[in-house]
Amino acid sequence: MKLNLLAATTAIALSGAVAQANTLVYCSEGSPEGFDPALFTAGTTFDASSHPIYNRLLEFETGTTNVIPGLAESVEASDDGLEYTFKLRQGVKFHSNDEFTPTRDFNADDVIFSFMRQKDENHPYNQVSGGTWEYFQGMGMPDLVSSIEKIDDYTVKFTLSKPEAPFVANMAMDFASIMSAEYGDAMLAAGTPEKLNTAPIGTGPFSFVAYQKDAVIRYAANGDYWKEPAQVENLIFAITPDASVRFQKLKAGECHVMPYPNPADIQAMKDDADINMMEQEGLNVGYLAYNTTMAPFDNPKVRKALNMAIDKQAIIDVVFQGSGQAAKNPIPPTMWSYNDAIVDDPYDPEAAKAMLDAEGVTDLSMKIWAMPVQRPYNPNARRMAELIQADFAKVGVGVEIVSYEWGEYLSRSKELNRDGAVLLGWTGDNGDPDNFLAVLLGCDGVEASNRAQWCHQPFEDLILKAKQSTDQAERTKLYEEAQVVFKEQAPWATIAHSVVFMPMSNKVQGYKVHPLGGHIFYGVSVE
């Protein structure tokens, strides 16, 4: 069965060859942890490594969560969903640097090398640069992938231990970036294997030139790129941690694009005629998870009543300062299978109080956990908790707000006998609904990432069935049903999805806000 991938790779190729004699400066928010995307998990690192320097077998189409061909021209899944055969693209060149010039094009050996170094503990690169392979581990790949075989130079077969449809989206994730096996061998022979991480060689639209920690990263357009070359000749990341300073640099023309503006600056940016403000809903959700194993939160009607007591619009106005939208589902609206037909619980304190009374819940007092850190899905958890505290007071529920250091918070909030409801959230990894619904609400996540400790068999059956099907239409239907069950059962109060703002100079053309959160400059030009 041939998967329904967009065959037209050229759809994302750029129209016409534009003169490249220009430079794009991006005021990035921080330093990358390194340049080997498989070693790390931060978006800042992926912006600086996997997006400009590397390609993957499959790619996310910029601006969408659609999976399209990358270094693989096609992928076929066996009928039992256990084997995926990738046909590789020919004539793809790796970059070169002072110490390495490739002698051959990309082939199956590079694919085997890129994954086996993460999977095989005896691989010479498995322990290099502290190799913890967090994403490979976190996505369950060691158990999922039984074997990776080279069929011929341009065909690779992955065999899975169980059918898992999200595997295709996983192959487009940053950790699946393809490295050069030849470069790996050369650096191993030279006794400097860590150079894979510090002096990266990839097949991507830009090649790495230089990096000075906390200051600047320089890239040059890859003239041998297998698609249209990049529109700019030089790409520079000017590392600028302070958001107000990034704004000043954008105004002064010292950079062309900046991420993560201060909410307070957004209006001034919109009013500035020289700045083009792009925006899109983020692929995330912020929620309040009840402990559904403890009374009275084991009663869906009580949870539903509490949800009706929360004034989400006030939270959007005060906490997000407009840079968010109220959430009604556990997955964001930009994700396929989002069920827009679902009607959110109305904000109705009187009805909520009546429902609580009907369930015999009076004089309830509870804890609300407020995260100590700022996150896109919750820029100020303390303030959010205070607003919910005031809302709950109106229906006769007393709230004590508690908080812990971030590591403690993550650890304690997982406990089955945790007291109270937890504010937390999630940002999607691969654009697949399974990455939200199974990770955050599946039975396997109880006492782990499922902070509601909610294991509801009808919901579980739907998401398991969806995970095993490779038919996207069927999966969509199953996930839509799962969202209906979620809404009825209300293990969380879904609070908000953030809105991502990308201010940029008017001179910048062709930039697309990427729903998966990355900042991608292939196809972007500067006048």
Place this chain on the structure above:
Amino acid sequence: MFGYLLTRIGLFVPTFLGVTLISFMFIRVLPGDPIIVMAGERGMTEERYQEMVEKLGFDKPVLQQYWEYLAGVLQGDLGESFVTKKPVWEEFFSLFPATMELSLCAMIFAIALGLPAGVIAAVNRGKFFDRALMSSALVGYSMPIFWWALLLIIVFSGNLGWTPVSGRIDLLYYFPNVTGFMLIDSLLSGQEGAFASAVRHLILPTIVLGTVPLAVIARQTRSAMLEVLGEDYIRTARAKGLSPTRINGLHALRNALIPVVTVIGLSVGSLLAGAILTETIFSWPGIGKWMVDSIFRRDYPVVQGGLLMIAVIVMLVNLLVDVLYGIINPKIRRR
């Protein structure tokens, strides 16, 4: 003088060992497990967690961990960052020249303006200049660094366009990192305009970081000068008919310098503390921001290694101050 120096260096050893212990314990007494912080919302399985515990050596008794850390330090190995997987030593020395360049410029700025300002204020005690200067010093001392920095950026970079907003040099210039000091490297590069660009980038961060030490030095110089100017030997010098410049500049200032040098020495610690905010705001690639990020990420090797290196630098500067005392005041070295 040799004996005096030896005593001072002798004190260095227990202080150094104390610092290794404090820096090792400091990060460990903070709540928060670095492995859980690293995994974030994504979390990890219990088996994976145990694997990581073993890999990072947290399963060993704390004393053994400390002993291994100390043994590493004595062999010049500060460990590897949990986050970047690079040696702490390498990261420190790639960032430290930027901090040192900025701190030196800020100190020179503070001394060059603070000393004469303090002397002039003392000589003109109670007059308009004295009052204006001391009020400004108080304002400078009390001003929050981030606010002062943003104000200067908005006025001089945003509105007037006289200085660049942040960074160490215009991104147009690209040359190899030879010494890590941008002023020197830009000169070595031979690229036209590079040095001027580096100087322009230093102006605002130098003013911001130098403001507090400037205020402290000016106030300290003034009060030390006032004390000395009241001494009998100054009256004698005046009676002998020496010129005011000679009395103030030579006889009074030299004796007033001892407490001022102490303050300058102590300011090095506060300069490094001020560098954290200044570096963040001006995107200055130094050790200040590196340390703060590492504390939030519970990156133990970086925090303990960075703290140790900073402490050693502060200790070295204070040793230098002790030596300077000896030169300024011969009475001290004879004690």
